[in-house]
Amino acid sequence: MAVLSDLVDDIIADIQGLVMFSPTGSRYERFINADLEYPIIVVAPENNVNAATYIELPIEFDDARDQIRFGIEGAIESGIVAEGDAVVCNLSIFDDGPDSLVRVQVGESIRSGIYDLFVNSRADSSVIRDVFNVAIELGKKGQKGKPVGALFVVGDAGKVMNKSRPLSYNPFEKSHVHVGDPIVKVMLKEFSRLDGAFIVSDSGKIVSAYRYLEPGAEGVDIPKGLGARHMAGAAITRETNSTTIVLSESDGLVRAFKSGELIFEVDPEVY
Numbered sequence: 308m309a310v311l312s313d314l315v316d317d318i319i320a321d322i323q324g325l326v327m328f329s330p331t332g333s334r335y336e337r338f339i340n341a342d343l344e345y346p347i348i349v350v351a352p353e354n355n356v357n358a359a360t361y362i363e364l365p366i367e368f369d370d371a372r373d374q375i376r377f378g379i380e381g382a383i384e385s386g387i388v389a390e391g392d393a394v395v396c397n398l399s400i401f402d403d404g405p406d407s408l409v410r411v412q413v414g415e416s417i418r419s420g421i422y423d424l425f426v427n428s429r430a431d432s433s434v435i436r437d438v439f440n441v442a443i444e445l446g447k448k449g450q451k452g453k454p455v456g457a458l459f460v461v462g463d464a465g466k467v468m469n470k471s472r473p474l475s476y477n478p479f480e481k482s483h484v485h486v487g488d489p490i491v492k493v494m495l496k497e498f499s500r501l502d503g504a505f506i507v508s509d510s511g512k513i514v515s516a517y518r519y520l521e522p523g524a525e526g527v528d529i530p531k532g533l534g535a536r537h538m539a540g541a542a543i544t545r546e547t548n549s550t551t552i553v554l555s556e557s558d559g560l561v562r563a564f565k566s567g568e569l570i571f572e573v574d575p576e577v578y
């Protein structure tokens with residue numbers, strides 16, 4: 308057994324923080340009463356253990372790595388951990404209780420922008436999540452098996468509408484549908500074949516499909532090889548307080564832009 312505890316010792320040696328994902332009250336009590344010399348950071352949908360150091364988890368990420376990135380980026384943003392620190396994350400990957408210890412070296416490589424995407428956007432994080440999930444599903448399955456691209460502009464819809472024009476009639480004109488509604492997800496996938504962008508309000512209402520964005524794009528930088536959809540998706544976030552989530556038909560990746568910058572990129576296949 309000694310060899311096994313050596314393994315654990317290596318993982319927990321000289322750490323500067325313990326990140327507990329959704330611990331039970333008793334589990335949290337046990338650790339907080341152990342007077343550890345480093346902070347215990349709780350990351351959970353709600354702070355039901357009354358943790359002194361708590362980061363709200365807006366969504367259950369499908370990928371444990373995104374969950375860990377989110378927690379650590381939140382801890383960096385809150386000044387609890389810093390680049391160069393080593394932290395241990397305790398989370399559940401397979402069971403519904405914490406079944407894993409993951410040691411993470413806090414550095415550039417861990418930063419994905421996922422915390423910024425969900426927490427610092429103007430739209431509710433649940434709206435970002437719903438749109439993100441539609442883009443991921445579309446990226447995985449395409450539309451009727453064919454790869455599709457899509458451009459979702461989330462938040463600050465009034466200003467976005469003023470900086471764009473209709474390419475055709477707007478199928479969502481008279482409707483009050485929410486991006487989290489399963490039927491709407493099917494509609495969004497159906498309409499993804501169409502040209503233009505989807506415009507979503509801060510609270511998740513679909514304001515429009517078929518929208519042609521007309522932001523000024525001078526000085527906006529996007530990854531090489533990407534074209535007008537991504538340029539418009541980046542540029543509109545510089546002229547408004549929106550966040551865009553873009554699925555590329557050509558490389559299949561899902562990207563997010565804010566303030567004219569690429570802040571997040573993920574391959575739907577890893578989800």
Ligand SMILES: Nc1ncnc2c1ncn2[C@@H]1O[C@H](COP(=O)(O)OP(=O)(O)OP(=O)(O)O)[C@@H](O)[C@H]1O
Nearest residue numbers: 456502503504519520534535536537539555556557
């Ligand atoms: N300004 C814009 N506003 C809204 N939609 C746009 C805009 N420009 C392009 N699109 C949409 O993006 C689609 C793809 O255009 P393009 O191939 O140039 O973009 P891209 O960035 O290369 O995207 P992809 O990686 O999906 O190919 C267009 O058919 C159009 O529907």
Ligand SMILES: [Mn+2]
Nearest residue numbers: 533534535557
């Ligand atoms: Mn293209």
